[in-house]
Amino acid sequence: MSENCLFCGIVAGTIPSTQVGENDRAIAFMDIAPATPGHLLVIPRAHSTDLRETAPEDLAAITLLAQSLIGRVIERLDGATGANLLSCIGPDAWQTVFHTHLHVIPRYPNDPMVLPWQPHAGDMDEIKAVGAKLV
Numbered sequence: 001m002s003e004n005c006l007f008c009g010i011v012a013g014t015i016p017s018t019q020v021g022e023n024d025r026a027i028a029f030m031d032i033a034p035a036t037p038g039h040l041l042v043i044p045r046a047h048s049t050d051l052r053e054t055a056p057e058d059l060a061a062i063t064l065l066a067q068s069l070i071g072r073v074i075e076r077l078d079g080a081t082g083a084n085l086l087s088c089i090g091p092d093a094w095q096t097v098f099h100t101h102l103h104v105i106p107r108y109p110n111d112p113m114v115l116p117w118q119p120h121a122g123d124m125d126e127i128k129a130v131g132a133k134l135v
Contacts, residue, residue: 002047007099011045021069025061028069031103035113038077038106042066048100050089058100066102073106080106084113 001008009015010029017029020040031039042065044058051059070083086103088095105113 002099005047005099006097007041007043007101008047011043021065021072023061023065025058026065028065028104035103035105036108036111038073038080040069040073040104042069042102042104044100049098050095050100051087052089054100062100062102066104069104073104077106079108081109082107 001012006015010017011027019027019029021028021042025046026042026044028040028042031041042062044054044062046055046058048054048058054062066085070085073083074080084103084105084107086105087101088103107113
């Protein structure tokens with residue numbers, strides 16, 4: 001637990017939340033600033049800042065819990081036809097709470113949510129050069 005972490009307070013029960021799922025290493029609760037109806041967060045019970053430092057067992061636990069919740073979202077929320085699974089790592093990637101979390105964002109036909117990134121064809125030489133740095 002991290003003393004000043006909002007999500008650690010939710011895990012400890014000192015900060016209220018609307019929980020919708022859990023397993024031994026993770027909990028899921030509704031986002032209080034939802035992008036779409038049903039937007040929820042899945043977090044490990046143990047504090048880690050982001051996916052880079054999350055223990056493999058915790059990463060597996062949040063992923064499995066998110067997987068089951070995506071199924072529930074699509075089956076139970078009227079009109080939901082899909083979902084985005086999003087992890088923000090660092091302030092420039094919109095991370096605002098520095099406790100590992102996955103966003104499960106239900107998607108609806110014509111919902112208003114848009115991400116700033118819009119796919120477009122890239123320069124293949126540049127793509128290959130950057131890819132070579134990652135091998």
